[in-house]
Amino acid sequence: MSNHAALRLGKELSELQKNPVEGFSAGLVDDSNLFEWEVFIVGPPDTLYEGGFFRATLKFTDEYPNKPPVMHFLTPMWHPNIYKDGKVCISILHPPGDDEYGYEKSSERWLPIHSAESVLISVISMLSAPNDESPANIDAAKQWREQKDEYKKKVKQFVRKSQEEM
Amino acid sequence: MDHVDSSSFSMSDYERQQEEIESETKSSPIVGDKQSIESLRQAYNPDNEQVQKKINELIQNYSVWRTVRGDGNCFIRAFLFSVCEELVLKKDTTKQKHFQSVLKNSLESLVNLGYPEMLLDDFYSVLDDLVTEIGEGKIKSVDELQQRFVDPDTKDAIICYMRFLISAYMQLNGDEYIPYVLGTTDHVTMDSYCKTELEGMYKEVDNIIVSATCAACGVSLRLECVDAQNRDSTQQVQTITFPDQSEPTIFMLYRPGHYDILYKR
Structure with a gap:
């Protein structure tokens, strides 16, 4: 087994704790395991998700950073690019060449110089700008396209629920 | 790939198939x-x-x-192994110093191109250490070199750094490579070509990259x-x-x- 992944994750985590990035915070689910992170994302201001507080996990394998982590929201989410079970599906979480998901060729893909930070920044921007090309939640995607008002209402409900859960 | 009926071929089928291919590949030696x-x-x-x-x-x-494992990294791994093998066998310090300066200059280029030094350094230092150890005679034989190439802490980091080294070279010499990129791929910029076709691990490389690898390393x-x-x-x-x-x-x-x-x- 490689130490490389663990060293790299330790470095990323301590860097994030020393110099926090606005919009999220990160820590370990269990202090003895660097491969499972718990993150809290603050709903970005001036978006539908404003005021929300969302809990998620990032799971890494010992092939990190050759291969991307997997991200799951634990807080229920309503979004075209988040599966109903919470799994996040955006291009940066897939390596180049993994074309089965229908992303555009130019979309940002996973590279070993990306990091937990770059994933979270992409996820935060995804919240306000869903990618219609590769929906994970087809109902949410359809609603976002065809019934924006209903979509907004539904997201607001989820945001309120996230506040109550806190 | 054979034609598959997309209605019955779910994402999990796709993932399972990928895993099967992967485990088959992993049964062959890295080098x-x-x-x-x-x-x-x-x-x-x-x-x-x-x-x-x-x-x-x-x-x-x-x-x-x-043989070199067919995991999409084979060209770069075969190239780097051959270069290091020559350094081990010939003990040519001029060549060793040259390769080390190619590595160092590429790191500077990458940082100037806006790549994150902190993350790149993890890969760079593994490859730089390997070449230093060859120079200092700590890696004395090809068998020892082969051991290092399959070592879990070395095997991927060195390939990863080579990918970025080649990328920096291609971006800095874009005028030379862009005609081939435009002519044989659907990319219109060097940046998108390098990010999609080169910088990701396990991505098979084309002839343009083979040619650039030799030019970047002077081999x-x-x-x-x-x-x-x-x-x-x-x-x-x-x-x-x-x-x-x-x-x-x-x-x-x-x-x-x-x-x-x-x-x-």
Whole structure:
């Protein structure tokens, strides 16, 4: 087994704790395991998700950073690019060449110089700008396209629920 | 890939198939041992006369070959192994220092291009340490080098750094490469080409990248292409040298989609 992944994750985590990035915070689910992170994302201001507080996990394998982590929201989410079970599906979480998901060729893909930070920044921007090309939640995607008002209402409900859960 | 009925082929089927391919690949060594060139016959269909004729031709010039795992990193791994192997065997400090300065300059270029130094340094330092240890005589034999190439803490980091090194070179020499990129791919910028076709691990590389790798490292490579095609020439094995007309120091066998290392007689 490689130490490389663990060293790299330790470095990323301590860097994030020393110099926090606005919009999220990160820590370990269990202090003895660097491969499972718990993150809290603050709903970005001036978006539908404003005021929300969302809990998620990032799971890494010992092939990190050759291969991307997997991200799951634990807080229920309503979004075209988040599966109903919470799994996040955006291009940066897939390596180049993994074309089965229908992303555009130019979309940002996973590279070993990306990091937990770059994933979270992409996820935060995804919240306000869903990618219609590769929906994970087809109902949410359809609603976002065809019934924006209903979509907004539904997201607001989820945001309120996230506040109550806190 | 065979035609699949997309309605019955779910995402989990796709993922399962990927996993099967992966576990099959992982059963072959990352860098194999040297083998007699005769054993190459078994790697191809023994009944294919065309291919066997080409192997006869290869045997005239090469005595030994070495397999490299076909995980999409094979060209870069075969290239880097051959370069390091030459450093170990010839103990040529000028060449070793040159390669080390290529590494150092590429890191500076990458930082100037806006790549994150903190993350790149993890990969750079592993490769730089390896080349330093060769220079200091701490890696004394090719067997020891082979051990390092399969070591879990080394095997991927060094390939990853090579990908970024080649990327920096291609971006800085974009004028030279962009005509080929525009002509043979659907990318319109070097940046998108490098990010999509080169910088990701396990991504098979094309001829443009093969050529750039040799130029970036100042190494001359000869590829011997053995496929099932009949060539209209007395010489059946197609030979390509990078850079063109140069005197090669490393040699590889190319089969469509895969590279292995060859050793001259």
